[in-house]
Amino acid sequence: MTGSATPRSPLLELDDLKMHFPIRKGAFRQVVGHVKAVDGVSLRVEDGETLGIVGESGCGKSTLARTVLRIYRPTGGEIRYRDRRGGTVDLAALSGPALKDIHRDLRMVFQDPQSSLNPRLPVIDIIGEVLSVNGIVKGRELEHRVADLMRSVGLRPEYMRRYPHAFSGGERQRI
Numbered sequence: 001m002t003g004s005a006t007p008r009s010p011l012l013e014l015d016d017l018k019m020h021f022p023i024r025k026g027a028f029r030q031v032v033g034h035v036k037a038v039d040g041v042s043l044r045v046e047d048g049e050t051l052g053i054v055g056e057s058g059c060g061k062s063t064l065a066r067t068v069l070r071i072y073r074p075t076g077g078e079i080r081y082r083d084r085r086g087g088t089v090d091l092a093a094l095s096g097p098a099l100k101d102i103h104r105d106l107r108m109v110f111q112d113p114q115s116s117l118n119p120r121l122p123v124i125d126i127i128g129e130v131l132s133v134n135g136i137v138k139g140r141e142l143e144h145r146v147a148d149l150m151r152s153v154g155l156r157p158e159y160m161r162r163y164p165h166a167f168s169g170g171e172r173q174r175i
């Protein structure tokens with residue numbers, strides 16, 4: 001073989017990302033300054049990589065994550081993400097339905113999963129809801145799919161009819 005393969009673009013690449021929150025004061029809510037919660041972050045994540053962000057409380061870790069997921073609209077910079085079709089999109093510039101599509105792929109796993117799992121639903125319904133709402137699978141196939149997903153993160157599919165309280169904290173995060 002001759003030639004070299006075109007290098008694949010990173011899965012996720014942040015370029016000079018900024019998230020500044022306005023500080024407002026007085027009766028007219030005048031902007032008197034900004035909290036520069038995220039101020040020029042650049043990084044890349046390749047396929048299969050896990051990246052840890054470490055820092056003191058209040059240094060901007062959560063804001064960085066929320067900005068990448070576009071819970072906030074960034075003040076500046078780019079969030080280049082390689083999507084399912086292999087094309088690179090700038091999440092910082094997306095809006096409307098295009099943003100909703102992205103949330104099929106990019107999600108938060110909260111530190112306290114207790115608050116994001118309905119305690120009255122068995123695990124099969126919790127995981128199944130995500131699959132059916134997104135139109136991924138329906139009906140009888142759903143149970144197989146839930147079992148596969150549970151297995152893939154080291155949970156026992158036999159427990160799919162149990163409720164969230166019957167799982168440990170780490171297991172609930174995986175759910």
Ligand SMILES: Nc1ncnc2c1ncn2[C@@H]1O[C@H](COP(=O)(O)OP(=O)(O)O)[C@@H](O)[C@H]1O
Nearest residue numbers: 021035037055056057058059060061062063064
């Ligand atoms: N929605 C917001 N509006 C204004 N300031 C915010 C907002 N969210 C976070 N901040 C401020 O941004 C800074 C970073 O906060 P945060 O991202 O929660 O830090 P960390 O997760 O590293 O503890 C803090 O000074 C915080 O008060």
Ligand SMILES: [Mg+2]
Nearest residue numbers: 058061062063
């Ligand atoms: Mg935080």
